[in-house]
Amino acid sequence: MAANASRSCLQFLLHLAQDNLDFRLPEIKSLLALRGKSFTPTLNFKEKAPFWCLDGLSEEDIKDVMARSVCAKSAFELWGHGRTHRELKTSLLNYPVENMSPFMKQDSTYRVNVYTFNKTLEFTERIKRIDDMDYLPFEGTVNLKSPQHVFCLLEDYGTNPNNIPDHPDYVYFGRWIADGQRELIRSHSVKNRHFIGNTSMDAGLSFIMANHAKVNQNDVVFDPFVGTGSLLVACSQFGAYVCGTDIDYNIIHGRGRSSRKKQKWRGPDENIRANLRQYGTERLYLDVMVSDASKPVWRMAPLFDAIITDPPYGIRESTRRTGSHKDVKPCDGIYVESHVPVSQAYHLSDIFKDLLNFSAHHLVLGGRLVYWLPIYRPDYSEEIVPLHPCLQLLSNCEQVLSSHTSRRLITMEKVKGAEGMDNQAHLPDPRFSPYEGHNAFREKYFSGLNKRGAREDTQSEVNGQ
Numbered sequence: 001m002a003a004n005a006s007r008s009c010l011q012f013l014l015h016l017a018q019d020n021l022d023f024r025l026p027e028i029k030s031l032l033a034l035r036g037k038s039f040t041p042t043l044n045f046k047e048k049a050p051f052w053c054l055d056g057l058s059e060e061d062i063k064d065v066m067a068r069s070v071c072a073k074s075a076f077e078l079w080g081h082g083r084t085h086r087e088l089k090t091s092l093l094n095y096p097v098e099n100m101s102p103f104m105k106q107d108s109t110y111r112v113n114v115y116t117f118n119k120t121l122e123f124t125e126r127i128k129r130i131d132d133m134d135y136l137p138f139e140g141t142v143n144l145k146s147p148q149h150v151f152c153l154l155e156d157y158g159t160n161p162n163n164i165p166d167h168p169d170y171v172y173f174g175r176w177i178a179d180g181q182r183e184l185i186r187s188h189s190v191k192n193r194h195f196i197g198n199t200s201m202d203a204g205l206s207f208i209m210a211n212h213a214k215v216n217q218n219d220v221v222f223d224p225f226v227g228t229g230s231l232l233v234a235c236s237q238f239g240a241y242v243c244g245t246d247i248d249y250n251i252i253h254g255r256g257r258s259s260r261k262k263q264k265w266r267g268p269d270e271n272i273r274a275n276l277r278q279y280g281t282e283r284l285y286l287d288v289m290v291s292d293a294s295k296p297v298w299r300m301a302p303l304f305d306a307i308i309t310d311p312p313y314g315i316r317e318s319t320r321r322t323g324s325h326k327d328v329k330p331c332d333g334i335y336v337e338s339h340v341p342v343s344q345a346y347h348l349s350d351i352f353k354d355l356l357n358f359s360a361h362h363l364v365l366g367g368r369l370v371y372w373l374p375i376y377r378p379d380y381s382e383e384i385v386p387l388h389p390c391l392q393l394l395s396n397c398e399q400v401l402s403s404h405t406s407r408r409l410i411t412m413e414k415v416k417g418a419e420g421m422d423n424q425a426h427l428p429d430p431r432f433s434p435y436e437g438h439n440a441f442r443e444k445y446f447s448g449l450n451k452r453g454a455r456e457d458t459q460s461e462v463n464g465q
């Protein structure tokens, strides 16, 4: 818009969804990083608040963020704000006229919305709020149905639903710029997905993972524990080519028992490719194959822009890998023809070490690894998060599952080439031992829970709640 040329020092207001609070900041930071921008909040920034004011960005930056964000609901160009309506008026009257005037011209149409957070206003009260702002120099015509410009008065009544104040804690006024992609959570709900399994990842969290991973158009993304491909669905929605592996033949080939209530066996064409077809992204499907993540079959080279995965925790699915009964060692990675592989325990500690070592070698520089780490909360400290010298830990967000269990979404970025760095992943603290023995974490996870509690926990894992 030509009007932007003379408009300066813009501030933007994000209205964020009040769920998945921990995941919001890394999401917005990652989406800004995709545009080479950094996150600069204004003073008084509160991470858990429903509104954030941002500095140093352009309208295009904000539009790009909103075209991807599932954590942000709407974005506005902020024209004024204050603790009271009087302060808001002063702030608005001080806002540069040249920033406002392109949107208030005589031949334009507009509408003003009133949005209240943590309070419902009667229709008449909302109309009064708008009438009280008659000091704003609108010259255009009101058009409620399809206005050229939409403005919004936003009132924040705090986050305590049991103690709603009479007057808002803070008020904002701005020009609406864009809505976020919350609709993707509904349109991609696992409930209506063609192919699902017991551990299919919730749609909202899958999109958050893709955003934390900075997945971009034409990227190549890999999921080593692909399951029913929920993460591939999300990444392909953002234009990435996707591939994955799973040790389970039935999952990869869409065979075996169905996870749906009234269906015994999976139907024909219940597979990951069909899931992408359902959402119109089949052209981005590279392939999936049966493979054991502990014995990767990939050429030793940086092949992937992102690795995004939900490893098995041994809670709802077994953590197994292939091995050998006897002490038979492969020669140059190849077993003799007579060797019969058997299924062996795959300890969580090894799963995470293998995942980090694999990512260090197979991510491009700047590529990201995003994965879930299961947590027994009483034992948690930051030191138990696995590290690797080539991978920088960027974010670590908790999703609480019960009073004593949670999972943490870990995001790491490859900052250094991994040549000559075999098996450098390490579990920095002896407290990491919960992940060492087979079933040790599972036992802790369920300790102190009655059967009903255990079921609730694992179900919420599936639903991502």
Ligand SMILES: C[S@@+](CC[C@H](N)C(=O)[O-])C[C@H]1O[C@@H](n2cnc3c(N)ncnc32)[C@H](O)[C@@H]1O
Pocket (backbone or CB within 6 Å): 197, 199, 200, 201, 224, 225, 226, 227, 228, 229, 230, 231, 245, 246, 247, 248, 251, 291, 292, 293, 294, 309, 310, 311, 312, 313, 317, 318, 319, 320, 321, 322, 346
């Ligand atoms: C939590 S599920 C992944 C769910 C997936 N994100 C989805 O949305 O359906 C973990 C998957 O890891 C697979 N798995 C377990 N051990 C494995 C191994 N050693 N190598 C590869 N895949 C493995 C399981 O078969 C299971 O499908």
